[in-house]
Amino acid sequence: MTAQAAIKDGDAGIADRRRWMGVLARAGREELEEAWTALPSKPAHRFMRAPEIGLVMVQARAGGSGNPFNLGEMTVTRCALRLDSGVVGFGYVQGRDKRRAELAAAFDALLQTPETRDEVLRGVVEKLAAAQAERRALRSRKAASTKVEFFTMVRGDNPR
Amino acid sequence: MYVAVKGGERAILNSHKLVAEERRGDPALAELDVRQIVEQFRLAVDRVMTEGSVYDPELAALALKQAQGDAVEAIFLLRAYRTTLPRFAVSRPIETRRMAVRRRVSAAYKDVPGGQVLGPTYDYTHRLLDFALAAEGGVGAPEADLAEETLPDAMPPVLDILDGENLIEREFADREGESVFDLTRESLSFPAGRDQRLQNLARGDEGFVLGLAYSTTRGYGGSHPFVGEVRLGETAVEITPEELGFSIEIGDITVTECQMINQFKGTAEKPAQFTRGYGLSFGHGERKAMSMALVDRAMRCRELGEDALYPAQDEEFVLSHSDNIEAVGFVTHFKLPHYVDFQAELELVRRLRAEHATRVGRDGELREAAE
Structure with missing residues (x-):
């Protein structure tokens, strides 16, 4: 079964899948292990492509909006596995942690499986996404504390 | 004349052992952990990633540990390692306009939407040695202040939103779908397109690019620049794996971007306008991004109809000498027999x-x- 077929069978939209794959890719090893351990039943799976480390060339644009150029590469680990049900899951994660890629692929497969999707979405993806949003907000609030408040040098106009 | 060409194996092996001992230093002191380097020597890690041209903080930290903190040696190690890996994909161009900003300043415009955000910078420190950092017991866990509100989710580029009069050149993508020059697969070739020049500068030696950038402002390039914007933050990397057929995000990387603007007198065809130079580095690499932007602008002389009179404007000179691994290879090979x-x-x-x-x-x- 191809990935596209799996999506159709699983009735999950591409937009949904892009979102959860992005969330899984940003999750830490421990977070994923914890979520995996907490699963009531762990489905058997076989690797279609054992976790493999490689590179992605990162492109950017001249001036931020112009023509593309190659900035440099980043390490990435990818994995593809098949559940006994036949559903195929993919994991593409930044860095060189093979277990992370494997877990991301396993969750991707479970999320394409109608029987497990809602549970994994709620119990894993939403939690991970919330943690990521919180980390991002925290970083942003720290940065916001360094925002310059200009004031004009006029008597009585300065902030107290 | 007969000259010995063999020998030295034992000397070389023992030299490796001696390096290992010296690298470890005093064994009575705790050994550095790679994660400590990632966390506490982050700017060194960022430089190694940028010039090693591989974004992987743990690998860069390992390289720094192995090289006893020698940045160029660490960059060499990272470059060598990357040749052992297959390439899975080329990303879609990252969208720095959607960056989760942690620092953003403009020297050209005071009032920018979202404000001037200093972020983690040494700019306004006094450059006095802080002996508290050397004190026994360390510094504990310093905490940053937290603002009530986050910064806006996306901060549009300053130059795009504040130049209503078209006084600053725009950057358009007009080569969509064309192949992008890749120095990891092709040799330098001249005349060089901007894609080749930008990749070369991004990987180029910080000191070399900084020196050239400085030269352009000292009469060897006629540059009077303004920082339109410098920003630091996290940007998503997106690829489209063949087997999926749609794009997915594979993580976030930290980048520093510099939009430099420069006066341009204009030509018979073009009215006077500010032109742009662009700099981008992995991690927090502001000095590098600014230098890159200045040299990028200097090398645009040909397309802007300016005379190429100075070293920074000579793309063949700049691109051929900016790579510190190539330079080190040649300069230091003279010490070999x-x-x-x-x-x-x-x-x-x-x-x-x-x-x-x-x-x-x-x-x-x-x-x-x-x-």
Whole structure:
């Protein structure tokens, strides 16, 4: 079964899948292990492509909006596995942690499986996404504390 | 003449052992953990990632540990490692306009939407050694302040939103779908497109690019720049794996971006306008991004109809010498055995001296004869 077929069978939209794959890719090893351990039943799976480390060339644009150029590469680990049900899951994660890629692929497969999707979405993806949003907000609030408040040098106009 | 070409194996092996011991330093002190380097020597890690041209903080930290903190040696290690890996994909161009900003300043416009955000910068520190960092017991866990509100989710580029009069050149993508030059697969070729120049500068040695950038502002390039914007933050990387057929995000990387603007007198066809130079580095690499932006602008002289008079404007000179691994390879290979070469040169110098002596002697005789 191809990935596209799996999506159709699983009735999950591409937009949904892009979102959860992005969330899984940003999750830490421990977070994923914890979520995996907490699963009531762990489905058997076989690797279609054992976790493999490689590179992605990162492109950017001249001036931020112009023509593309190659900035440099980043390490990435990818994995593809098949559940006994036949559903195929993919994991593409930044860095060189093979277990992370494997877990991301396993969750991707479970999320394409109608029987497990809602549970994994709620119990894993939403939690991970919330943690990521919180980390991002925290970083942003720290940065916001360094925002310059200009004031004009006029008597009585300065902030107290 | 016979010259020994073998030998030295034992000396080399023992040299490796000696390096290992010196690298470890005093064993009574705790050994550095790679994660400590990632966390506490982050700016060194960022430089190694940028010039090593591989974004992977743990690998860069490992390289720094192995190289005893020698940035260029660490960059060499990272470059060598990358050749062992397959390439899975080329990303879609990252969208720095959607960056989760942690620092954003403009020297050209004071009032920018979202404000001037200093972020984690050394700019306004006093550059006095802080002996508290050397104190026993360390600094504990310092905490940053937290604002009530986050910064806006996306901060549009300053130059795009504040230049309503079209006084600053726009950057358009008009080569969509064309192949992008890749220095990891092709050799330098001239004349170089901007894609080749930007990739070369991004990987280029910070010191070299900084020095060239400085030269453009000191009369060797006629540059009077303003920082339109410098920003630091996290940007998503997106790829489209063949087997999926749609794009997915594979993580976030930290980048520093610099939009530099420069005066341009205009030509018969084009009215005067500010032109742009662009700099981008992995991690927090502001000095590098700013330098890159200045040299990028200097090398745009040809397309802007300016005379190329100075080193920073000479793309062949800049691109051929910016890569520190190539430069190190050539400069330092001179310390490797050149015994045969040198013997040959010795012979040559002996012969020239002998000829000189003969000539002087003959001239002397002739002079005497003339007198």
